[in-house]
Amino acid sequence: MAKELTVAIVGATGAVGTKMKEQLLKRNFPIKHIKFLASARSAGTEIEFGGNIYQIEEATPEAFEGVDVALFSAGGSVSAKLAPEAAKRGAVVIDNTSHFRMHPDVPLVVPEVNREDLAKHNGIIANPNCSTIQMVAALQPIREQFGLTKVIVSTYQAVSGSGVSAIEELRTQSAEWDAGKNIEAKILPAKSDKKHYPIARNVIPQIDVFTDNGFTYEEMKMINETKKIMHMPDLAVAATCVRVPVVSGHSESVYIEVEKEIGVQEMFDVLRNAPGIVLQDDISAQDYPMPLFVEGEDPVYVGRIRQDLSNKKGFHLWIVSDNLLKGAALNSIQIAESMLEDNLL
Template identity: 85%
Template sequence: MTKQLVVAIVGATGAVGSQMKEQLIKRNFPIKHIKFLASARSAGKEIEFNDQKYIIEEATPEAFEGVDVAFFSAGGSVSAKLATEAAKRGAVVIDNTSHFRMHPDVPLVVPEVNREDLTKHNGIIANPNCSTIQMVVALQPISEKFGLSKVVVSTYQAVSGSGISAIEELRAQSAEWEKGKNVEAHILPAKSDKKHYPIARNVIPQIDVFTDNGFTYEEMKMINETKKIMHLPELSVAATCVRVPVVSGHSESVYIEVEQDATKEDIFEVLRNAPGVVLQDDITQQEYPMPIFVEGEDPVYVGRIRQDLDNKKGFHLWVVSDNLLKGAALNSVQIAEAMLADNLL
């Protein structure tokens, strides 16, 4: 008989937290009891889960007593304050924020890539950045077969990656454009006190704020997290992250260089059999992944595979996935499922 667990979700009313609820139901995760935790402002409100109503409780250290698994998706400051407290009380924390991702003692896990790292946890496991997850799912089987020396990625990221407010702003701006009204911007490209730009009818080459080296934090997340997850500290990685007027589904143009000789057909074969990947590549029929068709789907879709014209060890891929699912909520639940299957819970 499958073990039944006490589960907590911190941040269940947000875009990712809402998907976590849905994934737990959809995947029939074995729940004995579930708790929904939030700030004092939201405590006392009702939330529905699996056709039952629950009262949201304030997220305090004591609220994690008796919890087996705690999914965190309420922002890095909340994770910084409460994740360690939850772990002290015996909960395994699966944190969807960036707070613990590069901590040397915290595993950063995509189950299809580095499931074995789950055995090294000390109570906290980090869920990677959404754009990183889908890329490493596609790259890991290629790396295992042919080695990997270089990655250059340009992303086309949906506004849902910035939360519900960004989705609402895209819709409002689109409606304003159609009516010929002035478009107001308050959310993108980053939550800072600097300029904001419209996303409707626009493409913004900035996600998160800039670092001293000219890359954004989002780009540095992709660079550093890829090396950590794939256990390739010397891998050459460069990223340019761009926000586009799409509600859900991140797309990525990825150029890679492998270490051993390979053909396009070899890459096709590897990806055709890769866990969590759907190969969608038939240019004779104009078939390739697009965010409008992967929204609500679990896998990572890969297409437009080409061998570079000047470097026979270079390949180009187009990678698309639902950023709220595999990029966030689904991967978090899959981590818990893997831990349960491996007797780590």
């Protein structure tokens, strides 16, 4: 009989937390007991899971007593305060925020890429950025076979990456536009910015706030996290992150350069057999990945693979995945599953 664990979810009512609940049930994760934790304001409210009703408890350090796995998705400040407390009490924290990702003592893990890093944890494991996860999952099998020297990515990111409020704003703005009303913007491109733009009928070339070097924090996350996950500190990576009026499903146009001169067919063969990857590339049938059709699907989809016209070591790829699943909740659960399989829990 599989080992059963006590699981806690911090932030279970958010977009990612809701998907975490669904994934635990869908994948039959071995749960002995589950706790739902939130702020004092939400404590006492009821939440449904697996046909049963649970009361949300206040997320305090003591609430993690007896917890084996704590899934965090309630914001960086909550993780900063409570994740070390949970780890101190024996829980393995899988944190979906950006707070611990670049900490040198915290593994940043996509199981298909660097599962071995899980053994190095000190109680906290970071789940990477959604746009990073799908890209490195697709690039790892290529890197293993042909090497990798350069990555340039432009993203087309869904509003669900900014949470439930951004989804509602897209829907509200779309309805206002159709009704001929003035559109009000409160959420995007970044909650801390003074200026906001409508996302309905629009494309915003900014996700998160700008850094001093002209890149946004989202872009720097992709750059730095890719290097850390792949253990390639000198890899040339550049990113431009763009928000588009799609509810769920991030898309990425990725240009890479490999070490060996190969053909497109060799690239097809590697991706066709890669774990967690679906090769969807038949231009004769106009068959390629699109966010509308990958929503709710677990894998990372790759298509539109072309060899660069001026560099035989250069290739262009189109990568699409559900950002709330593989980009967040699913990857978190896969981390826990991998730890169970490797006797780390």
